[in-house]
Amino acid sequence: MSAAEEITALIPRLRRYARALTGDRSFADDLVQDTLERAWGRIYLWRPGSDLRAWLFTIMHNLHVNQARTRRSEDSIDLRNEPMEFAARPSQEERLEIRDLTMALRRLPDEQREVLLLVGLEEMSYQEAAKVLAVPLGTVMSRLSRGRERLRALMSEGGNAPQLRVVK
Amino acid sequence: MTHQSATIVEEDLHAYVDGLLPETRRAEVESFLAANPKETERVRAYQKQKEALRALFDPILDEPIPPELLHPQRRWSWPVLRYAAIVAWITLGGTLGWLLRGADSRKPDEPNGFARQAAIAHAVYSPEVRHPVEVGRDQEDHLVAWLSKRVGAPLKPPHLSQLGFELVGGRLLPGNRGPVAQFMYQDEKGQRLTLYVRMDPGTKGETAFRYTHEGNVGVFYWLDGPFGYALSGEMKKEELLRVANAIYHQLNP
Structure with a gap:
């Protein structure tokens, strides 16, 4: 597979991660688009045979960090007021739980959410996540631990059911 | 408990949730959990978080990919300006102004x-x-x-296609002697060059090419009548010189 085909094959995963990370469809696709443009612009920096997925996620992580910084400095406009969109079409009962999960996810600090998603959605090893985020392994572990615990606390405070049900 | 209890740390519980433990360690964690209902409850909650995340976001994998993501290199035309982008510009302008002020105070008028x-x-x-x-x-x-x-003299961006660089466009910037034009070029690998052009009726004559660099950015600059040119790029000096020569010859046919 050529690098171009490999990149194209990874687009759905970049979109899934970006959507979960930003909580907004158009932000997410902008982030994916920026990531792809940067990747194409620097494809000569990528060594064939090295992990393309890790490289793309690293680019996306860096862009997201920069954009988040810009957004914080523009606090006069909040473009993120809209409720988080979700991809699933849930039943009435499940909708409450999904809302709990999406709300709880948004309340996590970016750095914890990133680790949770790289490990939980992308199924990266802790070493891979550490590489993508350019932090030590211990930092990944502590963010994962704090993130999961925080999410658990947020979920149980959010509804009557203390435990999250599996959403099918 | 008949098992010898192994020391189980927080990391083990997460690696258990994520299925990253080797068989023997997994068995040790399981016997630890059997004896610790509170920890079992916690681990189960984490497992459910994971399942819920997958259930929520995996459907995105099956969505059709928006066409603009499949052709990322086409997006060079002037995009729709959004409010946020304007604000970002102002921030960027401020940053640039600040940087340029720093430059001015250090070396006020030298080439x-x-x-x-x-x-x-x-x-x-x-x-x-x-x-x-x-x-x-x-x-x-x-x-x-x-x-x-705005610059006060007829300008024309040189065409560098034969060197593999296409014009991306241009912008106007503040200089310490009035407005300055910046033209940007890009080759197919995404490598970019900028040509910075200022007009100063007070200067005359020509200079040879001079070379300097700021960090990774190399710059060839020269004066040609009232115009000052500076070609910048992150590339080898010889390659940049080749482009600078081509520009000079186009401007002085």
């Missing part, structure tokens, strides 16, 4: 100050993904008319 400003402007704008230029090459006539008017 070298000019090269430095060009290098800074290159460093600020060439990594821009979405708004590398104010006016794109799809509006080249407008670009030429506008920059010529």
